[in-house]
Amino acid sequence: MTQPALSAADDVVLRVQDLQVSARSDQGLIPLVEGLSFDLRRGETLAIAGESGSGKSITSLAVMGLLPAPAVRVTGGSIRLGGTELTRLPEKKLQSLRGARISMIFQEPMTALNPVMSIGRQLTEAIRAHDPVPMREARARALAALQAVRLSQPERRLEQFPHELSGGMRQRVMIAMAIALRPDVLIADEPTTALDVTVQREVLDLIRDLQRDLGTAVILITHDMGVVAEMADRVIVMKKGRVVETALTPELFEAPREAYTRELLAAVPRIGGGPARPDLPATPERLVSFQDVSVRFPIRAGLLGRVAARVHAVEHVSVEIFKGETLSLVGESGCGKSTMARALVGLVPHEGRIEVAGTALSELDSTGRKALRRDLQIVFQDPMAALDARMTVGELIREPLVIHGIGTPDAQRARVRDLLDRVGLPASAMGRYPHQFSGGQRQRICIARALALKPKLIVCDESVAALDVSIQARVLDLLRDLQREMGMSFLFISHDMAVVENVSDRVAVMYLGQIVEMGSRAQLFGNPQHPYTQRLLAAVPVPDPRRPREALARLAGEIPSPVWPLGQGPDRVQLQDIGGGHLVAR
Amino acid sequence: MAAYILRRLVTAALILLGVSFITFVLLYVLPADPVRQIAGRSATPETVESIRRQLGLDQPLVVQYGNYLWNLLQGDLGRSYLQKTEVATLITARLPATLLLMVAAIFCELVIGLTLGVIAALYRGRALDNVLMLSSFVTVSAPQFVVALLLLYVFSVQLGWFPIGGYGTFSHLVLPAVTLGILGSGWYARIMRSSMLDVLRADFIRTARAKGLGRGRIILGHAIPNAILPVIAMIGIDIGMFMSGIVVVESVFGWPGIGQLAWQAIQRVDIPIIMGVTLISALAIVIGNLIADLISPLIDPRIKLH
Missing domain, CATH: 3.40.50.300 (P-loop containing nucleotide triphosphate hydrolases)
Incomplete structure (x- = not known):
């Protein structure tokens, strides 16, 4: 991995300083991102890594000016693109930068494209929104962009609709749209999370090659430390809206400074790192x-x-x-x-x-x-x-027992308490509803329900x-x-x-x-x-x-x-x- | 495509068969006696019986229905009991007026309903949204004759902009079409609003914003074409509701369509006309749905007809 030429101040294309993003709620402003600062240099890949709720996606939306205002907005700090301060820029001016100088690829390629508009129109529309060239030239540029992302049969793709393409092909179209106008900054928000692993590899290779050819600075938002290791020059690890650690990628993986980073790295499943399996009987049943x-x-x-x-x-x-x-x-x-x-x-x-x-x-x-x-x-x-969002966790776990008529109601409730305990949830969870739990806790509830019938x-x-x-x-x-x-x-x-x-x-x-x-x-x-x-x-x-x-x-x-x-x-x-x-x- | 249309037409024939049977049975069990209507109060029992025989109404239900179907297959809808005219002639004479009113009314419904739905969605949760949704609720639940008479009073009687009733010129068409349009627009407004709200949350709207498109382009180019899809299916269903509304509106405005024909026929228990109008209405609903289904793939490339 090549190191970017550091220190030259004019190399900085995006400077974020002490960024604060907050959500409005009944209890007042809730901070989603606090005190985030970083410089992004030309040709560099900066990864923002973290788990759900870390504020990494909110950061990318803040840079794009796409926060769901007025509920969520930038409440402090600055985002400067070249010489332009983005946080106080009127919407009209932001529009002219979006897609032209900063562009973005999203996680879900299946839903990120308009299903009733042809690929060609979606691309030419993006080009012509910033560069009012004649339709014929816009089409030529759209075609060139599709060729640049190595999509097979690019002429035919222009006429096709999103549902006719696979997930990987759609993500290539998204990338083509994002790079068509040669932006200074490309934000890729979990660009490969929804893709198959071989497709993921091809898309990551593509992003790296395009970056090398075009000199685009990339902000890569991801939860996957494997992707970070392969793609990024520098990493910012975030947790609950705050920066935990910023480091060059090799240093972060070799000598993580913070306990959270170490935990995060330790939790990453690695091939060859699996624990030994208990021996099965010689003649298994x-x-x-x-x-x-x-x-x-x-x-x-x-x-x-x-x-x-x-x-x-x-x-x-x-x-x-x-x-x-x-x-x-x-x-x-x-x-x-x-x-x-x-x-x-x-x-x-x-x-x-x-x-x-x-x-x-x-x-x-x-x-x-x-x-x-x-x-x-x-x-x-x-x-x-x-x-079922309308049932309490207790009812959900008990339901299989009820359906199969196992035990008295009291025995069933006792069994639910056992099961909750078994999957590491408190008995008080019984009276609450699924939406009151985190993703991991909900999956534990599903496991408890599956266990109910032994x-x-x-x-x-x-x-x-x-x-x-x-x-x-x-x-x-x-x-x-x-x-x-x-x-x-x-x-x-x-x-x-x-x-x-x-x-x-x-x-x-x-x-x-x-x-x-x-x-x-x-x-x-x-x-x-x-x-x-x-x-x-x-x-x-x-x-x-x-x-x-x-x-x-x-x-x-x-x-x-x-x-x-x-x-x-x-x-x-x-x-x-x-x-x-x-x-x-x- | 041709196979699809053919299959749909076969289904349509089966639907019409079912409709004709149910209507026939309902009219048969009705306590009103068409023969009494024809013969008048002073007729002798012998006259009544001879008319009954003449019309074939003394035969069992199955035979009557069989005869009706047999004639129907040959394109014969029968003769009106009272006017002695071919039902087919009566209906063809009045069908253009009703079709004209229907097209104009659906146009009004869509223009009013979709506009209000889009505006309500864009102003979601604010005062304007609440006012629009309340008014859509009022129009959906208002009786047809109230709206019709209100419009007549204001625009014909007070302002004198439009004729009070009748048929022939564009200005005759405006009030009945607008009445039906207002009545039907509430449904469209509500469907369009919720559909727009779904679409505005969609990922591809975020993509469109990330491309740097302006708000107008996003709404017109991306949101509305997607939000309108469920509305199209609705138009097919709406023709059915429309057929029931047209009876009242045609009466109030003196519009010489098949709604009026049906209204008079029902009062006089003129069974062949009632049957004919019912079948034509059912046919209109079937064709309306077919057209809606044929239009959908033009707007949504994901829909394949087969």
């Missing part, structure tokens, strides 16, 4: 088996709505889960890992045979299915969406993906403790290789509905054989700035479609045992 399972969704068309094609979400997958173990399914969006879980709990119909404790799902009647649901529970990704298997579908790293680490610890005490199995679904490495006994890698590699944690992470597994591992950002970064070979195009006409399907992947039960696609 089988709990779940998928035998040649396929899940296909019909696409209907034509006059009579006949099935014209099918989405092959899961193709001929065979896998087993043993008692007391954690099996992880990893892969990128659309690979079929969540569909596997949904087939297991009976939320989508499947072909083939799924057995739970020796009984095939297809042979169960409705009573049998209800009994089966006691043994299988799911913890979803978004705890807020998974908890299930044999808990499916964790991206259960820690939405949590801050420090909270993620604690929830993973909780899951491990629960497994040791209660001996249940986990089917752990994740896109995060580092998290998977931390929790799994065995790992299966899925690609386009099929398993391409499967083995023990040591086999898969120690000796990855399939190119896709290797690619996934290589793409994971490593929280170590000294580690040489190998450029990820770029894929020629997008991941192929899992949609096939009737009667056709993907080639079946044949797995071969290369020793010790390590299966790899031939």
Whole structure:
């Protein structure tokens, strides 16, 4: 990583001094950011890192002049872009700077583009808002911007609408829009958090290359210390609106000065850093088996709505889960890992045979299915969406007991108290509502609810993906403790290789509905054989700035479609045992 | 696309079949006797019976309905009991007036409703928003004849700007269309307001601001085109409500449309006309919904018809 030329005062493009941002509330002004100061130099990447509530996103919105006024506004300090003071600039003047001299990329590429406007129009609109060139020239510049972000078939993209592009492609469009007018400052607010890991790597590479070519100064807002290590020259660590520590990236990772920084770095899951797993019995008992399972969704068309094609979400997958173990399914969006879980709990119909404790799902009647649901529970990704906001936590955790008619009301309440205690929440939580808890606490509530029926298997579908790293680490610890005490199995679904490495006994890698590699944690992470597994591992950002970064070979195009006409399907992947039960696609 | 329209038309035929059956049964069980209306009070029982036989009303319900359907399939809506004219002729004579009023009224509804909805959303939580939402509530709940008579009194009687009633020129059209427009605008205003509020919170609005677009461009170019999508589906549904409102409004303003025709027919238990108007109304609703569904993908590229 090249160090920027320091000290030259005219190199500073953005100077923030003693910035205060406050929110208006019934109790008066609540500070969201307090006393933040930094200089941003030409060509430099400054990371602002922190967990939710640290004020990092508020800072970026303040710089852009996009705070949701009048509720939230800058209450002190200064933000200077070149010679212009932004905090007191009238809206009209700010508009002329936004998108032209400072621009921004947001976290959610799926919703950040206008769904009813073509990509071309959204780009030309941005260009012409600042530079009233003729439409033809604006289009030419839009095309050049799309080429600069290495989007395939750029001419065609101009005519397309956002929903026709994948998440990674949309984020490239956002970047194209942000750099089209060659801004001095580019703010990237969690630009890759919503993307798959290989796409994340490509987008990060892209931002770095563009920065080198254009000399843009970048403010990178992120919670991911791996991304910080790979991208930033300097880091500001924030917590609850205040700066904890500012340092050059290598120094921060090598010798963090503050306790909070150390905690934050320690909580980052690292590949190879996972704790040892308890030994499983030599002949483990089988709990779940998928035998040649396929899940296909019909696409209907034509006059009579006949099935014209099918989405092959899961193709001929065979896998087993043993008692007391954690099996992880990893892969990128659309690979079929969540569909596997949904087939297991009976939320989508499947072909083939799924057995739970020796009984095939297809042979169960409705009573049998209800009994089966006691043994299988799911913890979803978004705890807020998974908890009914109108029920108290006590009612939520008790509900499974009520549905299955287990115990007297008093016994049920006692059990809820036990469960809350077990997941580390006070008994007083019973009378409160989900919105009164933080994200991590809500996920604990979901876990307590899943535990209520003493299930044999808990499916964790991206259960820690939405949590801050420090909270993620604690929830993973909780899951491990629960497994040791209660001996249940986990089917752990994740896109995060580092998290998977931390929790799994065995790992299966899925690609386009099929398993391409499967083995023990040591086999898969120690000796990855399939190119896709290797690619996934290589793409994971490593929280170590000294580690040489190998450029990820770029894929020629997008991941192929899992949609096939009737009667056709993907080639079946044949797995071969290369020793010790390590299966790899031939 | 062609397959889609064809499938929708088949559905439409089934809907019309259902509507015709329900209406037929309802009219059959009605205590009012159409034959008495035709024969008059002084008619002898023999005359009454002979008229009944003549009209085929002495036959069982199933046979009557079967005959009606058979004729309907051949495009014959029957003859009015009292006027002895073809129902089809009566309706075709009056349909243009009603369609004209409908188009004008929907235009008024959209202009009034969408404007007020957008303004209310932009002034959310402030006095103007409250006033607009209260007034939309009033218009939604006000009886049609009250609004109609109020407008008549102010603009025709007092100010003399528009004729009191009738048909023929543009100034005849204004008051009935505005009456229906005001009555229907409340729904649109409310839907547009909540839709706008959703859209204004959306990420792509923030993106538009980050691009440096002005407020006007953001609202006209980004917010409204997205917020209007649920309103379009609403127009299809609205035609149904419109059909019920038109009876009163056409009567008050002396507008010679099918609403008036229906009103007179109901008073005289003129079953063929009632049936005909009901079927035409149902057809209008079906076609209105179809048009709304065909327009949606033009505005929202995510919608695919199949």
